[in-house]
Amino acid sequence: MPWHFWTVILTDMDRHAIRIFAALICLGLASPALAHSGDAMGGFLGGLAHPVLGPDHIAAMVAVGLWGAFLGAPAIYLLPVVFPLVMAAGGVLGILGVPLPGIEIGIASSAVILGLMVALALRPALWIAAVLVGLFAVFHGYAHGTELPAGADALAYSAGFVIATGMLHLCGIAFGLLARWPQGRLAVRAAGGAIAIAGLLFLGRLAV
């Protein structure tokens, strides 16, 4: 539209009308306040990215999958079903503001201990493994719960990060299945060792 057109219109209007017109333009630029956010996909992608952006979470989740595969059935089947539920319980504690000390230490320790379990090829009784993994799930869930955004797309966000966590487990399980072969077993134990070392680095970073 020619600039001259707008010059003529603005000259023709008095200052009061210009103010009203400017206010209307501002209203036009404002986005509507909706009861539900339409950005469910954005929330989902944000949640999906959340666990992947924390190296301590990645290390621990992959270690959980590795150990599950290493332990074999029924741990390999129970783990991906039970872990999200226990993690959600921890998340609920975080959201409700129930004090839980040593969250970051717990998360870093989970990488160390789970990594060592895999590296040393330890096979405790199923209930001991379940309690150990469950305890760490509470720490991870608590951290996630406190970081949950208070937006209308929170459901999409939480679905995203629960799925991402599950996918990290599956990565660990898939890699852990290599343990069926002697060389693969070595590779899995080496991966466990690497995770334990990473966990020590996370702990060291917390101490600084």
Place this chain on the structure above:
Amino acid sequence: MRRALVATAFAFIAGPALAHPPPLGIPGFLGGLLHPAFVPAHLMAIAAFGILCGQHRVAWGIADLAAFAAGLAAGLGAIAVAYAPQWAGLALLVLALTSGVLAALAKPLPPFLGLALAAMTGMAVGLDSPPDTIKVDEANRMLAGTALGAVILFAVTRELSARLVQALARPWTRVGVRVLGSWIAASAALVLAMQLSR
């Protein structure tokens, strides 16, 4: 001139007052049809219950489908007479959590529990689906679309779950279905806690 300009500006900025935007910006029947699949709480509640029904299809038959449709019709009927309770969204989360946990546990459940859950899930979906328009004709089209969309979504999820659990009958398919239930339950629990803590 000035009045015309201001009136034009008003017409330009005026937008619909929406409870939530129609899925993909599509109004009318198609918007209603897509509604259950694009509102996360609806999708999760229906998917979790569909998974649960798929696990129990042999024991429950098609009674759950009928109960879901009846509950949905009742909920949408209530919306049609302008009853739209605020708690419907919260009820959907509770139902998604319940169905998700039950699907994750994968234990046999009595048929009456399935029917009750079906009716409650259908009703909650209906009550939480107020049409985003004040035009009666279009609102009715949206409600009809929502009814069809929710029943299709439920039937498809139920069938997929049943096939994974029974037809394929491999350990990983049964576990996969339980994992999905567990994911939905975990997501619903977190958001439920967040809403209750406000």
